[in-house]
Amino acid sequence: MSTAQLAELLATDPSVLFITGAGVSAASGIPTYRGVTGLYNDPDPELGLPIEELLSEAMWRARPELTWRYLRQIGEHATGARPNLAHQVIAALQRRLTRAWVLTQNVDGLHQRAGSEKLIAIHGDAADIACRACGWAHTVASYDEVQGEVPACPDCGGNLRPEVVLFDEQLPAGPVALYRREVEQRGFDVVVSVGTSHVFPYINQPVISAYYSGKATVLINPEVVRITPWSGDDELDCFRMHLKVGAVEAFGQLAREMGISIA
Ligand SMILES: NC(=O)c1ccc[n+]([C@@H]2O[C@H](COP(=O)([O-])OP(=O)(O)OC[C@H]3O[C@@H](n4cnc5c(N)ncnc54)[C@H](O)[C@@H]3O)[C@@H](O)[C@H]2O)c1
Ligand SMILES: [Zn+2]
Structure with missing residues (x-):
């Protein structure tokens, strides 16, 4: 899969969920x-x-x-740290698309500082x-x-x-309410995972749901990350597309393809 294909998909103004993890902030030195x-x-x-x-x-x-x-x-x-090009392009895409949310596990505040407003910071700040x-x-x-x-x-x-949120602690009420409304009840046409190793069920679930509804599921990660639903089929992988590069490279290329310029 190429960024050109992803750009083509995003040009149709689908609803998009960006799920992000520590990898999106790696280029910011975290x-x-x-x-x-x-x-x-x-x-x-x-x-x-x-x-x-x-x-x-x-x-x-x-x-x-x-x-x-x-x-x-x-x-x-x-x-x-300061936001990098990946945070900035995600925020720019959110402004361009009619409905695009970020679900982040990061606690670094960099999506907020890059201007992302529709944001679920599920692990706090x-x-x-x-x-x-x-x-x-x-x-x-x-x-x-x-x-x-x-x-x-x-x-x-x-x-x-x-x-x-520490390991074994409950998730905060505010982000959970947003998660229920936007992710569980409304859902998304496209789910893009960026820089997460997908260890938590509430991070995997949106990918699994999108996969089973026949929606586009995209992995942006230099490593292979597989999500296997609990059906027990070890061969199944819920990501339909994989951009096997770092987040800055992927979003930099995507920005060029889509004519998005970051000041
Ligand atoms: N920046 C932060 O706020 C931060 C940093 C470290 C960990 N955490 C916490 O760690 C927990 C776990 O997991 P996680 O899944 O977010 O992180 P993780 O550390 O478990 O996994 C990081 C993933 O990012 C990938 N990656 C590395 N460099 C990348 C790059 N340049 N571009 C794209 N992908 C890259 C790795 O291959 C890996 O799959 C979360 O609870 C989160 O709160 C947060
Ligand atoms: Zn006190």
């Missing part, structure tokens, strides 16, 4: 968790634990200072810092604003944390 340039392909060298455990709610309760080591890395990367004990909340421009091994709430002294 490391991914897994896959190429993955930061956490191996367990933590010092603690011998996988990232899913260090960034879990159970660990946050038991050893918040360990969870904060990783939260700080994520937060510093996020607040220090690392810049939103809160105290769940008393409700104190503040959006930071830099993680220098939250000092300490486990930063303390200025009002009650409780443990502060970024409003991001």
Whole structure:
């Protein structure tokens, strides 16, 4: 499959869902968790634990200072980065198309900063810092604003944390309501996956649903990612098209094909 074919498809003004993950922000200098340039392909060298455990709610309760080591890395990367061409072209496509949404697992705020408005940030935003004990909340421009091994709430002294979804935690109500309305109830003609390893069921489901309704499902990822529905057919792959390149290359080419210029 080529970007020319994708450009042709998008020129018909279908409804589009862009599902994005860490790979879309890799060119902004934010490391991914897994896959190429993955930061956490191996367990933590010092603690011998996988990232899913260090960034879990159970660990946050038991050893918040360990969870904060990783939260700080994520937060510093996020607040220090700038949107790249992929974020910008996605936002431009959203302005051009009648109905196009972004469902992102990223917590880096880069889609928002690139101007994406129809956005479901299903895992929250690392810049939103809160105290769940008393409700104190503040959006930071830099993680220098939250000092300490486990930063303390200025009002009650409780443990502060970024409003991001830890492994084994519930998804936030606002994004979930948007997800139900736009993804589950309305659905999309085209689903494009960009830079995610597809580990969560709510990230796979839109691809599976689109596949079974005969819609276009596109994978943009330098690696092969397969989504096999639970029917047990291991041979089945729900992506009909694969652009096997990085996000910036794919969206840069797409922008040229579609006459989209980014200032
Ligand atoms: N930027 C961020 O906010 C950030 C960064 C790392 C992890 N996370 C969190 O990690 C969790 C998991 O997964 P995920 O699936 O988003 O990421 P992941 O790290 O599990 O997978 C990244 C995927 O992106 C692909 N990739 C790498 N470079 C790419 C590029 N230049 N262009 C396109 N694709 C590229 C990899 O092959 C891989 O499939 C999420 O919960 C998310 O919140 C967020
Ligand atoms: Zn507090």
